[in-house]
Amino acid sequence: MYLFVTLWRETDISKKMFTLKGEYLQTFEQAFPDFKKRLKAGIQGCVVYFNKEKENNCYWADVKAVQVYRDSIVIYFNNCRKLDMLSGDIYVSLIRFGYRNGWINKKQGFLPLLCIVDNKEDFDEIRKNTFRVVKDKNILAHLRELSSRNDWKSICDLFEPLEKIHERDEWDNHEVLYEIGYACSKLAEP
Numbered sequence: 001m002y003l004f005v006t007l008w009r010e011t012d013i014s015k016k017m018f019t020l021k022g023e024y025l026q027t028f029e030q031a032f033p034d035f036k037k038r039l040k041a042g043i044q045g046c047v048v049y050f051n052k053e054k055e056n057n058c059y060w061a062d063v064k065a066v067q068v069y070r071d072s073i074v075i076y077f078n079n080c081r082k083l084d085m086l087s088g089d090i091y092v093s094l095i096r097f098g099y100r101n102g103w104i105n106k107k108q109g110f111l112p113l114l115c116i117v118d119n120k121e122d123f124d125e126i127r128k129n130t131f132r133v134v135k136d137k138n139i140l141a142h143l144r145e146l147s148s149r150n151d152w153k154s155i156c157d158l159f160e161p162l163e164k165i166h167e168r169d170e171w172d173n174h175e176v177l178y179e180i181g182y183a184c185s186k187l188a189e190p
Contacts, residue, residue, distance in 0.1 A: 094126060143176065
């Protein structure tokens with residue numbers, strides 16, 4: 001299991017700990033109701049990024065201990081190493097992944113400050129910001145090819161049922177959504 005931890009500022013990394021409590025703990029519990037079992041499974045990797053300083057680099061942190069209390073979770077780090085990636089890039093990847101996996105708090109639209117990823121493939125895709133790149137290029141090229149032939153129905157058929165498009169990966173890609181919307185508008189013309 002892997003973690004993404006949000007700290008407010010880069011200076012907070014020197015404390016080598018992260019505490020989750022209050023409304024932030026509630027948001028986390030909603031996204032990860034089985035967190036106690038998952039945290040006990042062991043942590044293979046942890047990336048720390050900064051919410052208020054998205055232009056700053058992230059850190060790799062070895063997790064020394066995780067303490068789960070009734071009203072808080074405390075994670076202790078050691079061996080924090082600066083990575084060659086920006087906090088803002090990690091945040092954008094996590095938002096995309098979070099929407100796809102139902103982590104985002106529906107009421108407030110927040111990403112949990114602590115995110116659990118179960119497998120290395122997803123962890124690496126988020127870290128490297130690659131989980132959408134190949135898929136998007138392939139689908140976008142296909143949509144543009146259909147569009148060049150004015151094959152609006154085929155474009156819409158690819159995403160049936162259209163009322164559930166928000167549950168698909170393509171929901172996060174504005175270029176793909178534009179092509180789908182344009183095709184729908186063309187089909188609606190008299």
